[in-house]
Amino acid sequence: MSAVKIAFHSILAVHYIYGIGFYLLRLNPPPEIEALRSSYGGPFKYLTFIDMLLQAFYFTFAFFTDLCEIRGKRNITKKMKKTRDFLFATLVFSVGVFVSVMFWSLWAINRELIFPKIF
Numbered sequence: 001m002s003a004v005k006i007a008f009h010s011i012l013a014v015h016y017i018y019g020i021g022f023y024l025l026r027l028n029p030p031p032e033i034e035a036l037r038s039s040y041g042g043p044f045k046y047l048t049f050i051d052m053l054l055q056a057f058y059f060t061f062a063f064f065t066d067l068c069e070i071r072g073k074r075n076i077t078k079k080m081k082k083t084r085d086f087l088f089a090t091l092v093f094s095v096g097v098f099v100s101v102m103f104w105s106l107w108a109i110n111r112e113l114i115f116p117k118i119f
Contacts, residue, residue, distance in 0.1 A: 002070060006063065016056035020056060023043065024043065047098075047102075048103075
């Protein structure tokens with residue numbers, strides 16, 4: 001079971017880190033969107049981006065927690081598991097569900113609020 005947890009946490013950590021890197025370094029939006037994207041706070045003004053950072057941090061931390069568990073460091077692992085579970089229960093799950101529910105609710109109400117058809 002431990003190998004499955006390590007694989008799961010490592011794959012998701014890499015997935016989110018790659019997504020953040022792609023958004024910051026390789027994404028080239030049209031100039032009218034780029035002006036909005038780079039103004040006031042950059043990507044940190046978007047809750048979706050903050051959620052991606054939280055998810056990347058959480059899965060990276062969970063991966064290192066799993067590695068410490070394999071190495072048999074009981075005191076460190078116990079504290080890391082408590083921290084990991086606290087992070088998930090308070091921030092990661094809450095923000096992730098909020099972002100998903102708000103996105104699809106706004107999409108169902110009016111698609112133009114999310115992504116105008118001209119783009």
